[in-house]
Amino acid sequence: MSDIVKEFNDYRSKMNDKILADNNKIIKRIFNLDTNAYTEGALDVKTKELLGLVASAVLRCDDCIKYHLETSYNIGLKKEEVIEALSIATLVGGTIVIPHLRRAYEFWDALESQGE
Amino acid sequence: MSDIVKEFNDYRSKMNDKILADNNKIIKRIFNLDTNAYTEGALDVKTKELLGLVASAVLRCDDCIKYHLETSYNIGLKKEEVIEALSIATLVGGTIVIPHLRRAYEFWDALESQGE
Amino acid sequence: MSDIVKEFNDYRSKMNDKILADNNKIIKRIFNLDTNAYTEGALDVKTKELLGLVASAVLRCDDCIKYHLETSYNIGLKKEEVIEALSIATLVGGTIVIPHLRRAYEFWDALESQGE
Amino acid sequence: MSDIVKEFNDYRSKMNDKILADNNKIIKRIFNLDTNAYTEGALDVKTKELLGLVASAVLRCDDCIKYHLETSYNIGLKKEEVIEALSIATLVGGTIVIPHLRRAYEFWDALESQGE
Amino acid sequence: MSDIVKEFNDYRSKMNDKILADNNKIIKRIFNLDTNAYTEGALDVKTKELLGLVASAVLRCDDCIKYHLETSYNIGLKKEEVIEALSIATLVGGTIVIPHLRRAYEFWDALESQGE
Amino acid sequence: MSDIVKEFNDYRSKMNDKILADNNKIIKRIFNLDTNAYTEGALDVKTKELLGLVASAVLRCDDCIKYHLETSYNIGLKKEEVIEALSIATLVGGTIVIPHLRRAYEFWDALESQGE
Numbered sequence: 182m183s184d185i186v187k188e189f190n191d192y193r194s195k196m197n198d199k200i201l202a203d204n205n206k207i208i209k210r211i212f213n214l215d216t217n218a219y220t221e222g223a224l225d226v227k228t229k230e231l232l233g234l235v236a237s238a239v240l241r242c243d244d245c246i247k248y249h250l251e252t253s254y255n256i257g258l259k260k261e262e263v264i265e266a267l268s269i270a271t272l273v274g275g276t277i278v279i280p281h282l283r284r285a286y287e288f289w290d291a292l293e294s295q296g297e
Numbered sequence: 298m299s300d301i302v303k304e305f306n307d308y309r310s311k312m313n314d315k316i317l318a319d320n321n322k323i324i325k326r327i328f329n330l331d332t333n334a335y336t337e338g339a340l341d342v343k344t345k346e347l348l349g350l351v352a353s354a355v356l357r358c359d360d361c362i363k364y365h366l367e368t369s370y371n372i373g374l375k376k377e378e379v380i381e382a383l384s385i386a387t388l389v390g391g392t393i394v395i396p397h398l399r400r401a402y403e404f405w406d407a408l409e410s411q412g413e
Numbered sequence: 414m415s416d417i418v419k420e421f422n423d424y425r426s427k428m429n430d431k432i433l434a435d436n437n438k439i440i441k442r443i444f445n446l447d448t449n450a451y452t453e454g455a456l457d458v459k460t461k462e463l464l465g466l467v468a469s470a471v472l473r474c475d476d477c478i479k480y481h482l483e484t485s486y487n488i489g490l491k492k493e494e495v496i497e498a499l500s501i502a503t504l505v506g507g508t509i510v511i512p513h514l515r516r517a518y519e520f521w522d523a524l525e526s527q528g529e
Numbered sequence: 530m531s532d533i534v535k536e537f538n539d540y541r542s543k544m545n546d547k548i549l550a551d552n553n554k555i556i557k558r559i560f561n562l563d564t565n566a567y568t569e570g571a572l573d574v575k576t577k578e579l580l581g582l583v584a585s586a587v588l589r590c591d592d593c594i595k596y597h598l599e600t601s602y603n604i605g606l607k608k609e610e611v612i613e614a615l616s617i618a619t620l621v622g623g624t625i626v627i628p629h630l631r632r633a634y635e636f637w638d639a640l641e642s643q644g645e
Numbered sequence: 646m647s648d649i650v651k652e653f654n655d656y657r658s659k660m661n662d663k664i665l666a667d668n669n670k671i672i673k674r675i676f677n678l679d680t681n682a683y684t685e686g687a688l689d690v691k692t693k694e695l696l697g698l699v700a701s702a703v704l705r706c707d708d709c710i711k712y713h714l715e716t717s718y719n720i721g722l723k724k725e726e727v728i729e730a731l732s733i734a735t736l737v738g739g740t741i742v743i744p745h746l747r748r749a750y751e752f753w754d755a756l757e758s759q760g761e
Numbered sequence: 762m763s764d765i766v767k768e769f770n771d772y773r774s775k776m777n778d779k780i781l782a783d784n785n786k787i788i789k790r791i792f793n794l795d796t797n798a799y800t801e802g803a804l805d806v807k808t809k810e811l812l813g814l815v816a817s818a819v820l821r822c823d824d825c826i827k828y829h830l831e832t833s834y835n836i837g838l839k840k841e842e843v844i845e846a847l848s849i850a851t852l853v854g855g856t857i858v859i860p861h862l863r864r865a866y867e868f869w870d871a872l873e874s875q876g877e
Binding site: 211214215218219222223224228229231232233235236237239240245259261262264265266268269270272273274 | 352388
Binding site: 207210211217218 | 442450
């Protein structure tokens with residue numbers, strides 16, 4: 182697996198374990214909701230991932246963007262679909278989104294190259 | 298047409314005319330992009346409206362939410378699809394999104410009752 | 414009850430009922446968490462209300478501020494405690510918090526005068 | 530004086546008096562800094578007002594925008610200078626700034642018409 | 646002292662010295678207020694630190710979170726009190742706070758292990 | 762050239778090339794607007810750079826701050842002018858801007874030392 186993808190996932194996974202081991206009810210339930218919110222419902226899974234991605238992008242949360250990029254990649258969203266979603270985020274959120282766009286491109290490239 | 302829908306559209310339309318009459322190039326081009334960004338592309342029009350809606354909701358912009366709710370309504374998105382998108386916005390953006398959710402519900406009701 | 418307090422509570426209550434009647438699971442659970450998060454735990458109820466108030470103030474959510482002001486008032490927090498919390502919010506969040514501070518003062522006055 | 534200008538100033542002035550009467554040291558000093566920060570220094574007064582205006586616009590604080598618009602108007606900044614500053618705010622902050630741009634135009638018109 | 650704690654404090658201290666040596670009055674006074682705001686007043690020091698922590702967390706400022714975590718640790722706040730405060734921040738601010746929660750846990754662990 | 766300046770420019774330049782090669786119309790036009798918005802108009806180039814800098818600072822976008830610092834440096838803005846602009850950003854945006862102020866000072870120092 183590409184280094185920046187692996188590094189992100191390892192840290193995320195290690196710290197999530199620590200957080201959940203702590204048994205704070207509110208935090209545990211928010212983590213739980215976070216898993217449920219992106220499952221198939223009135224909207225399909227692909228649309229929901231893109232909604233999570235755009236929300237993360239306009240709020241400029243790099244780790245959230247990475248998470249949704251990886252899931253988007255894994256469920257088969259195409260690069261042009263992901264970029265189109267991010268173009269809306271850049272328009273709505275303004276040029277301050279651009280640095281996050283750069284890092285999103287880098288992460289997507291890393292996702293694409295991980296199987297090579 | 299329902300009062301809060303008409304009031305929103307009248308003010309928006311009147312002030313947009315003033316802004317565009319002013320001929321500031323940057324602003325005019327941003328308005329222009331705003332129209333183009335939501336047309337069919339790699340993603341369909343419904344998905345793009347929902348992306349605009351969620352971006353507006355997490356950034357807590359009531360007027361932007363209203364605009365995307367009205368377009369969503371007009372292109373045939375169902376209430377449950379819109380609400381599911383807003384549920385993701387509320388999870389990602391936190392409980393501070395809830396007051397905007399209240400006003401979104403009120404506006405959607407107004408949209409639904411305007412033909413009655 | 415003072416008009417701005419009653420108006421806030423009536424609208425909030427009416428729209429919350431509509432939202433909860435809609436049975437979106439994610440939203441319902443977030444509402445539920447919102448109730449649980451402020452109950453006594455490692456921290457007492459007064460401290461937690463002030464934490465909710467300051468979070469609302471720096472994120473500049475007037476309705477959230479009003480909600481926490483009312484609860485703060487009802488559980489016996491003194492005005493000077495509430496203002497001291499808001500002074501930290503204004504310092505951390507900057508002068509853009511000041512307009513919300515004005516409305517917070519107005520709402521607190523309304524809370525104090527409601528029993529008169 | 531135009532109604533929306535007078536209404537804004539009256540409320541602002543009344544509530545600022547209440548806040549300052551309360552003698553919270555942190556808040557009083559922030560108010561004091563807010564007066565000092567826009568006086569002539571390495572940068573002239575007009576530039577500083579525009580900086581305050583753009584900061585207020587990208588942070589989407591309508592009352593702060595109104596305040597800086599009024600001061601900008603009073604110190605002789607031209608409409609096209611103010612609009613150019615706001616165009617940068619709209620580009621940097623994204624289309625969510627547009628609703629605030631509408632209200633800024635309305636307020637500027639009210640400032641211009643107050644002497645008529 | 647743990648590496649990430651020391652690294653944070655060294656950089657913070659070195660750059661604060663440079664900033665304060667520059668003699669910009671507004672910035673110096675804001676630094677000064679920042680020291681005063683968290684001293685005992687109507688609220689005790691522990692409550693005020695938690696207010697600063699929650700404000701920092703919902704505004705997603707990692708360095709501010711680290712600063713308040715260290716002070717919280719030094720004045721004897723327990724981990725479960727700090728986590729409970731952060732759980733409110735995560736609920737109010739949404740899942741975008743979670744990456745900051747991960748880094749907060751890591752920093753708290755570093756604070757706890759620094760004496761070992 | 763100083764390391765942190767070179768590192769920033771190399772990454773920015775490499776990723777911008779990738780983004781623009783992708784031919785997403787919305788993103789390309791936003792990049793284009795970003796170039797045009799800071800050219801001489803009703804306001805001069807120096808004022809516009811400072812507006813871009815303050816917008817970036819209150820929105821806490823380190824890469825955007827770096828970009829505007831470098832351009833400010835290249836067009837001959839003096840350190841005290843830049844710092845005065847940043848002091849307004851810190852007042853309006855609050856103490857959460859301070860960590861970005863530290864990194865801005867570091868970057869400005871790097872810009873100044875690059876010719877040495």
